[in-house]
Amino acid sequence: MKQHKTYRLRSLTTILFFMVSLFPIHAAGNDSIGYFTKIVGKFNHVFPQEKLYLHLDNTGYFIGETLWFKVYQVCSSNDSLGGRSNIAYVELYNTTGEMEKQVKVKLNHGVGMGQIKLDDILRGGFFEIRAYTRYMLNWGKDAIFSRTIPVFEKPAKEGDYSNPRLWTPRATDVPSNRDKSEGLKHNINAKFYPEGGHLIKGFKTRVAFELLDQQGQRLKATCTLKQGTQTLMRTQTNNDGRGMVFVTPNDSPCTLYVVCDNGRSTNIPLPAAETSGVALSVDMMQKSQVPIQLSATADWQGQTVGVTLMNNGKVYFCEEHTLGDKPLTFSVPRRQMKEGVSQLTVIDEHGQILASRMLFGYPHTKVAPIHIAMDSVTGRTIKMSATTLPNTTFSLAVRDAGSQISEWNQNAASWLLLSSDLKGYINHAAYYLESDDNEHRQAADLLMLVQGWRRYDFQMMEGKKNFAFDYPIERQMILNGQIYRTKKKQPVEGIDLTLVLNNADGDALKGYTKTDSRGRYRFTVPACWGNGWTMYVKTSKEDKLQGYYVGVSRNFSPKPRALDPQERQPIQLPVPPINLQDAIDRGDLTLSTDSIHVLRQLLVTAKRWQKKNYWESYQGKMNTADLIFRPGDEVDQLLDKGMSMPTLIEYLKGKLPQLKGSDNVSGYMPYIKDQYNYYDTGLTYGRRPIMWFVNNRFACATGVSRRIRKPDNPNNIESERDGAVVPYAFPFYMDEVSKVLVTTANADINDWRAQQVGPNAIKIFVYQNPQGRYYRKKPNGLRTTWFHGLTYPETYEDRELMGIIPNEDFRRTLLWEPNLTTDANGKVSFEVLANSTCHDLYYSAEGITENGHVVVSQ
Numbered sequence: 001m002k003q004h005k006t007y008r009l010r011s012l013t014t015i016l017f018f019m020v021s022l023f024p025i026h027a028a029g030n031d032s033i034g035y036f037t038k039i040v041g042k043f044n045h046v047f048p049q050e051k052l053y054l055h056l057d058n059t060g061y062f063i064g065e066t067l068w069f070k071v072y073q074v075c076s077s078n079d080s081l082g083g084r085s086n087i088a089y090v091e092l093y094n095t096t097g098e099m100e101k102q103v104k105v106k107l108n109h110g111v112g113m114g115q116i117k118l119d120d121i122l123r124g125g126f127f128e129i130r131a132y133t134r135y136m137l138n139w140g141k142d143a144i145f146s147r148t149i150p151v152f153e154k155p156a157k158e159g160d161y162s163n164p165r166l167w168t169p170r171a172t173d174v175p176s177n178r179d180k181s182e183g184l185k186h187n188i189n190a191k192f193y194p195e196g197g198h199l200i201k202g203f204k205t206r207v208a209f210e211l212l213d214q215q216g217q218r219l220k221a222t223c224t225l226k227q228g229t230q231t232l233m234r235t236q237t238n239n240d241g242r243g244m245v246f247v248t249p250n251d252s253p254c255t256l257y258v259v260c261d262n263g264r265s266t267n268i269p270l271p272a273a274e275t276s277g278v279a280l281s282v283d284m285m286q287k288s289q290v291p292i293q294l295s296a297t298a299d300w301q302g303q304t305v306g307v308t309l310m311n312n313g314k315v316y317f318c319e320e321h322t323l324g325d326k327p328l329t330f331s332v333p334r335r336q337m338k339e340g341v342s343q344l345t346v347i348d349e350h351g352q353i354l355a356s357r358m359l360f361g362y363p364h365t366k367v368a369p370i371h372i373a374m375d376s377v378t379g380r381t382i383k384m385s386a387t388t389l390p391n392t393t394f395s396l397a398v399r400d401a402g403s404q405i406s407e408w409n410q411n412a413a414s415w416l417l418l419s420s421d422l423k424g425y426i427n428h429a430a431y432y433l434e435s436d437d438n439e440h441r442q443a444a445d446l447l448m449l450v451q452g453w454r455r456y457d458f459q460m461m462e463g464k465k466n467f468a469f470d471y472p473i474e475r476q477m478i479l480n481g482q483i484y485r486t487k488k489k490q491p492v493e494g495i496d497l498t499l500v501l502n503n504a505d506g507d508a509l510k511g512y513t514k515t516d517s518r519g520r521y522r523f524t525v526p527a528c529w530g531n532g533w534t535m536y537v538k539t540s541k542e543d544k545l546q547g548y549y550v551g552v553s554r555n556f557s558p559k560p561r562a563l564d565p566q567e568r569q570p571i572q573l574p575v576p577p578i579n580l581q582d583a584i585d586r587g588d589l590t591l592s593t594d595s596i597h598v599l600r601q602l603l604v605t606a607k608r609w610q611k612k613n614y615w616e617s618y619q620g621k622m623n624t625a626d627l628i629f630r631p632g633d634e635v636d637q638l639l640d641k642g643m644s645m646p647t648l649i650e651y652l653k654g655k656l657p658q659l660k661g662s663d664n665v666s667g668y669m670p671y672i673k674d675q676y677n678y679y680d681t682g683l684t685y686g687r688r689p690i691m692w693f694v695n696n697r698f699a700c701a702t703g704v705s706r707r708i709r710k711p712d713n714p715n716n717i718e719s720e721r722d723g724a725v726v727p728y729a730f731p732f733y734m735d736e737v738s739k740v741l742v743t744t745a746n747a748d749i750n751d752w753r754a755q756q757v758g759p760n761a762i763k764i765f766v767y768q769n770p771q772g773r774y775y776r777k778k779p780n781g782l783r784t785t786w787f788h789g790l791t792y793p794e795t796y797e798d799r800e801l802m803g804i805i806p807n808e809d810f811r812r813t814l815l816w817e818p819n820l821t822t823d824a825n826g827k828v829s830f831e832v833l834a835n836s837t838c839h840d841l842y843y844s845a846e847g848i849t850e851n852g853h854v855v856v857s858q
Helices: 033-046 134-139 412-417 429-433 438-449 581-586 612-616 618-624 631-640 648-655 752-757 796-800
Strands: 005-008 010-012 018-020 050-056 066-075 087-093 099-106 111-117 125-132 145-152 165-167 189-194 205-212 221-227 230-236 242-247 254-260 265-269 278-282 289-296 304-311 314-322 328-333 340-348 353-361 367-378 381-387 393-400 467-469 477-484 496-503 507-514 520-525 533-541 549-552 603-605 627-629 690-694 697-702 737-743 762-768 782-787 813-821 827-833 840-848 854-857
Touching: 033 304, 033 314, 050 125, 050 134, 050 145, 050 393, 050 412, 050 840, 066 087, 066 125, 066 796, 066 813, 066 840, 087 111, 099 111, 125 134, 125 165, 134 467, 145 165, 205 221, 205 254, 205 278, 205 438, 221 242, 230 242, 242 438, 278 340, 278 353, 289 304, 314 328, 340 412, 353 438, 367 840, 381 393, 412 429, 412 840, 412 854, 429 438, 496 520, 507 520, 533 549, 549 631, 549 782, 627 648, 631 648, 631 737, 631 782, 648 737, 690 752, 697 752, 796 813, 813 827
Parallel strands: 005 507, 165 603, 367 854, 690 762
Antiparallel strands: 010 520, 018 467, 050 066, 066 111, 087 099, 087 125, 125 145, 189 205, 205 242, 221 230, 221 254, 254 265, 278 289, 289 328, 304 314, 304 340, 340 353, 367 381, 381 827, 393 813, 393 840, 477 520, 477 549, 496 507, 496 533, 533 782, 627 737, 690 697, 737 762, 840 854
């Protein structure tokens, strides 16, 4: 019998959830530019931002594979590996924005390892994987790590990757839970970005712009800038839909006339010019100096301004200048500029921002290459070596080039030095780090000009805006929440809470605390591993149970972002850097004699199996459904917020905007003797009828046209399973249901019920919760729910190589080693076990040193 182990939970009796204005508006006498730069420095010291980066073992996956990853954490206060938090959250979201997986990763000295198994994914598509700490959420969802990966349907035959299928839902049938692209209302949309943030009358200003269609696709176009009737210039956008014009605003309106390569055209007015302010101009094309020019309107002449440069939240350059009636020009030596993204800010003596823009400094010293070489081949073992900085630890993935599906155009260097400081997807981000020539500088400068978001908000850091510190720093896992009244005037302060966590192995953790004046509580949980933990929370007063709703703050995942169309475009694969053909010809490398499956063409499809017998199993419905919802899991989210329980149809209407009509199924009891149960009223899905099933048995059909006919001889139809109606009531509340499957494909023409309802009918399968209405029992002072612990970091060798048969070895990732460390000479050796068919190899090696330098393979 396993020994019972009990641990004590640390608790905080008083919880302070507050709006932090750490550095309030300054007192009189502190009006100085130097004062504000010091305040910014203090803010960054007390609240340094964290950045996370994920290195994955592959660039795309098939359902059934395992996604291996390593987390790297960097702190902005000292540009070093590590940070305030020791718990990272890694989440996987599917095409429609529903969370598929969430794992908690323990961070040790800024690194952590883990894996996500893709064996129970319903549908593939373009997935989003992201990583963050709870502390990072204080700066919004744009501050977290996010990238897109394609997840392909499982091959029909194991190891046959020749016909990869990427499921793409139709927007009209399958709703998306992702954020919508903002402001894209027309066929041609323009976003303008004047340098410095403003157009000032009388001063020549560069204006960068982006052209996008309604779906967010970048537009190639020829553009003509006119001021009144005068043509000022013509230009063309680049492949990212970006362009730039020069304009000196006056009383005549400025208009951009756009003619796209697809033949569409429009004219779009530029932003209105202001009559007061400071115009900013920066020249990033010179090699040794960065000239900066400030031009002021009459009301600003004679005033003192400060010009600051900030990198990773630290102000590293500040000069004060007095504005005059002529443009003020000065230079910053390039050697003083920090590598990566800097924010240039012009402020007055009161800390108000007059102009701001982003600059990019090429990383000459902060990035070091990792060189990979093949040393020898014996049998199926490939001996290789890597060379980089001495005593450096990095992660390495080696992949079979023949089964490589896609490419990713970023790495640890481009993310940490570029993309993490910008908002949205950066196409071919690694390009900007390739060279420091004029072509790359010009492209990088245009990219900087079209950025309106600031990771480091200067006004917040100097105390002009409040900083909402809503999310805690998790050095250990934190379990916090709030209790809610079940009766009017019921007190919530000083209520005793007892928390118990236990798992199937007999481990138990227990802790006590009291609620604050608003009913909030917090526990600090020591390291516990795995997801099989049950949580019990008891509310009491003077040892007597008290009836409260006990909420838990664990639904903090930001809403999935809108995916950029460029993220879903295939990237051409480079030539494999390691070729094994010579070793094969010499007989050094032994491969299987089976046929080699080579990728030929990427097939994007929405086709589904339509065999009638396939519907008779739950797994068949899983494999053919478009959407899966788990109301049973989301019940806890409602209870965490103290909310009332909706009906199942109310819940589905919130998930499916196409679901319309009155609810005529909740609590509905089918007529057992009626083999049809078709109704021309009630719920429809985008004006299509719905066939409802409960526990795989037909219940009824709603929204059916009146023009239906009964089968000629229904008694001869074998419908023992699909034909029989359910002998019990349709579920009413959402907590009575564990899963809901929705298939929007036209119903099977061989299904006799579909023949009667209509070929365009959709099917919704409802599976009841065995616990029934357990969740809606009256609160008695005890809340029972789940708790997810830390993820066990498995090893690639134990999971992928155990019991492998050489002739049936179809691994696409041949090696995943999250911790390779070079010796004093900067070299490390390793071995790769070839699969049955590989002829070429791709590799990816990335790492971050303790002092924040990046090492990446070339």
